[in-house]
Amino acid sequence: MSAMKPKAREDLAVVELEGEAIIYDEQTARLHHLNPTATMIFGMCDGTATVKELSADIASVYGLAPSEVERQVRALLRELRTSDLLEGRKQSVGKK
Amino acid sequence: MDKLDHLGWVVSRSFEVEDVVFSIRTTSSVFGDWLSETLAAYRTRKKAQPLYSIVVADPSKRKDRAIKDFNVLYRGTVAHTRDLNLATVAQILLADIATLAFRQRDDVVYAGVAPIAGNGAVGLVPSAMVGQLADMGRQVARTGLTLPFVSAVALDPHTGAVLPSKGPAEIPADAVSRLHELGLDGQPSDRMAIPEPLRPQFVLTMAGPANEGVEPVSDARAVYTLASSVLNLDKMGITALETLDKVVSGADCYAVGGDARAVLRSVATLLTSDKA
Numbered sequence: 001m002s003a004m005k006p007k008a009r010e011d012l013a014v015v016e017l018e019g020e021a022i023i024y025d026e027q028t029a030r031l032h033h034l035n036p037t038a039t040m041i042f043g044m045c046d047g048t049a050t051v052k053e054l055s056a057d058i059a060s061v062y063g064l065a066p067s068e069v070e071r072q073v074r075a076l077l078r079e080l081r082t083s084d085l086l087e088g089r090k091q092s093v094g095k096k
Numbered sequence: 097m098d099k100l101d102h103l104g105w106v107v108s109r110s111f112e113v114e115d116v117v118f119s120i121r122t123t124s125s126v127f128g129d130w131l132s133e134t135l136a137a138y139r140t141r142k143k144a145q146p147l148y149s150i151v152v153a154d155p156s157k158r159k160d161r162a163i164k165d166f167n168v169l170y171r172g173t174v175a176h177t178r179d180l181n182l183a184t185v186a187q188i189l190l191a192d193i194a195t196l197a198f199r200q201r202d203d204v205v206y207a208g209v210a211p212i213a214g215n216g217a218v219g220l221v222p223s224a225m226v227g228q229l230a231d232m233g234r235q236v237a238r239t240g241l242t243l244p245f246v247s248a249v250a251l252d253p254h255t256g257a258v259l260p261s262k263g264p265a266e267i268p269a270d271a272v273s274r275l276h277e278l279g280l281d282g283q284p285s286d287r288m289a290i291p292e293p294l295r296p297q298f299v300l301t302m303a304g305p306a307n308e309g310v311e312p313v314s315d316a317r318a319v320y321t322l323a324s325s326v327l328n329l330d331k332m333g334i335t336a337l338e339t340l341d342k343v344v345s346g347a348d349c350y351a352v353g354g355d356a357r358a359v360l361r362s363v364a365t366l367l368t369s370d371k372a
Contacts, residue, residue: 013334015341020316022323022337029330033320 006054006077007047007087016043023085032083041076045086051077105149107131112140114197119144120189124152126278127182133274134190137266147172148189152182152280176247177230183272184285187245190271191261195248198327204259205251205332205339208325211258211296213288214241214367220258220296220343221363222325223247228356229363239364242288248327249290253335256342257293296347298366303353310362311351315341318349 013024019036021043034042044054055070062069080086107128108121117140122128127150132139153165167185169177177188198206208223226243229236236243250259268274276283301313301321313321319340323329326336352362 013337015319015334015337017316017319017341017344018314020314022316022320024323024329024333024337026330026333031320031323033316 003050003052004088005047005050006045006080008042008045008080009085009087012085025084028084030083032085038076038080041073042080042085045077045080047087108146109135110140110142110144111135111138111193112142113138113193114200116196117142117144118147118196120148120150121146122150122152124150124280126280127152130186130271130275130278130280134267134271135193148192150185150189153180176227179230181283181285182280183275183283184245184287186275187272187285187287187289188247190267191245192247194261195246195327198248198250200331201328202331205253205336206248206327207251207322207340208248208327209322210244210246210249211288211290211294212241212243212363214239214364217297217367218294219298219300219363219366220249220347221300222302225300225302225352225359228359232356232360235360237286239360239367241360241363241367242286245285245287245289251339251343252293253332253339253342255293255295256339256345257295258290258343259293261290296343299344299347299349300363300366301349301351303351305353305355307351307353308355308358308362309353310366311353313349313351315344315349317351318344318347321351 011026013026015022016039019039021034021039023032023034051074052070055073056066058073059066059069104123105121106123106125108119109128109132110117110119120131122131149170151168153167166178166180167182168175169185169189171192177185179185209220210223210226212219212221212226226247229241230243246261249261252259299318301318303311319337322340322343323337326332329336350366352359354362
């Protein structure tokens with residue numbers, strides 16, 4: 001099975017202000033506010049990189065341990081998926 | 097049947113504004129006549145539940161009583177406005193009627209926020225905060241704060257400016273002065289209209305009763321909070337968010353919390369500081 005390449009939903013209305021994203025999901029009529037870290041990772045979810053690759057990129061830019069970054073990226077992606085902001089199957093809270 | 101049904105309504109009329117059908121009832125036959133005259137273009141024979149109920153104070157009683165006799169505008173079963181001045185209540189009613197079709201429109205962004213002014217500055221606040229402040233009565237005027245008629249505004253998608261408030265289109269220009277001519281108390285109101293586009297210097301959001309005081313918030317947080325008050329968000333989508341971005345880009349944004357007294361104190365402090 002191929003590794004997951006997270007991709008942000010293309011039908012979302014997104015406005016970025018000083019590194020923070022405001023997202024309006026027309027399908028659910030829900031608003032979301034992402035902090036700068038979440039906004040950066042959400043912006044990297046273009047469907048071309050695996051979680052491991054995304055994490056490695058961030059780790060190298062910020063000089064952090066790749067394993068720790070990957071753990072945090074996976075946690076955030078779970079939240080984004082739970083909020084239905086990524087393409088693919090919606091994941092319930094806490095599901096691994 | 098709710099408590100409002102026992103307040104002695106003598107007039108009930110149905111109106112239709114841009115496909116929204118509603119009725120207005122009042123305890124004053126003279127005010128009922130004013131409503132019929134003012135909203136003549138919108139009268140309908142269709143039956144509708146009362147959306148607005150107006151209890152009109154009796155001026156003759158007011159002279160004999162120490163207690164103040166307020167005019168009260170109910171929206172549904174909620175007391176929307178209590179004011180000694182019937183002209184204020186009447187103009188707030190007309191402004192609110194204008195908002196009924198906001199959810200259906202896609203020409204500009206409509207949001208449930210309203211301008212307040214004081215010390216030469218104009219701010220944009222949640223309409224619920226206007227209600228909170230209005231309940232403080234004369235204390236509001238003593239702080240030099242002016243509250244609006246409107247409970248929702250139109251925002252220009254091109255500039256982010258708050259656009260002039262308009263009542264329903266076909267309202268006679270002399271509607272408010274007619275109140276006085278009909279023998280009703282129609283002194284000039286101390287509320288503010290929006291005669292020309294305005295750019296707020298500050299934007300306030302509500303932080304809740306447990307968070308007393310004023311805290312700066314990021315533009316993104318302000319846009320997120322304002323977006324939840326956009327009435328036609330489903331129609332405007334990304335345009336609404338971009339418009340709100342323009343609204344906050346020229347303003348300082350704060351979250352204000354606490355009870356009504358604390359909110360008034362915070363707003364007064366903001367207005368007299370260099371922040372606003």
